[in-house]
Amino acid sequence: MKVELFIPCFVDQIYPETALNTIRLLEKAGYTVTYNENQTCCGQPAYNAGYWPEAKEIGNKFLQDFGDQNYIVSPSASCVGMVKKGYNDLFTNTTLHNKCRNIQNNIYELSDFLINVAGKTYFGAELEGRAVYHDSCSALRECKIKDEPRMLLEKVHGLELVELKDSDMCCGFGGTFAVKFDSISSAMAQQKVNHAMDVQADFIISTDLSCLLHLQGYIDQQKLPIKCMHIADVLTHGWLETPEF
Known part of the structure; x- marks a missing residue:
């Protein structure tokens, strides 16, 4: 253990x-x-x-x-x-x-x-609002992760999880791609955030802070009422006294 x-x-x-x-x-x-x-x-x-x-x-x-x-x-x-x-x-x-x-x-x-591995889905987290989940390229294509984050987020008290249009499309970060092709990268971030705004999401959640850093940068620049959060921060938000597994 x-x-x-x-x-x-x-x-x-x-x-x-x-x-x-x-x-x-x-x-x-x-x-x-x-x-x-x-x-x-x-x-x-x-x-x-x-x-x-x-x-x-x-x-x-x-x-x-x-x-x-x-x-x-x-x-x-x-x-x-x-x-x-x-x-x-x-x-x-x-x-x-x-x-x-x-x-x-x-x-x-x-x-x-x-x-x-651990076989756990519930951690007693609380987060009020509506959220979309962004499938990062690495999580989906390299690690074959799709259902796992959604299973965990569905157990967060107060959180309404809605599916994001084109959730499996790249956010535009891609490491040096965002530097070499900044205009394309920004347009991809804009599209991702717009899809989240279309469903009136309060949060964009993902397994990858690199994606979220990129998206939050666009959000802050445009002063939009939406926030990016890593799944670890969501699952420990507003913890109850004694989570039951």
Whole structure:
């Protein structure tokens, strides 16, 4: 009943409360959480930009920072997807091949872990309002996560979950894509937010803070009455005294 916590670099630097809420959820689910303070990046930015030797060097450190016998849980489907898929290009048939495969089999995005490993759906959260869920590209396509976040959100008291039009379409972030093609990226964010506004949503929820950072930037620029929230922050919002599992 022990898990190792993987907190991506941007979560550590920009959204530390989400990291803390991830720990709270895992502990509520009955797990002992360990955190290696030496961990850094998974190598995804370098990998996506085509700098594979540099990504391999960072990935090598990642594989040394984590054990291959425990579950590894992260509040980022994007980074989990990098380990599960991107590391195939970097470490297949290398001296780290076996350890990499073990870690790939043991690493989970938070909602995936809570549903499919811990078997928990209810955490006693309360959040008043209407919400839409955004399927991030990494969660849906790399980690095959679709129903799990919705199952958890449906148990949040006071939250009305409605389906978002084109929920499986990219929000426009895509890492360096948002920098290289900023006008296209902004237009994609606008479309995503407009779909949420069309159903009068108060919240856009996702497993990936990278997507939410991008969407919240557009929302703040346009001064729109809607807020982005990570699923870990939703599931720990307004907690009841004693959640029943």
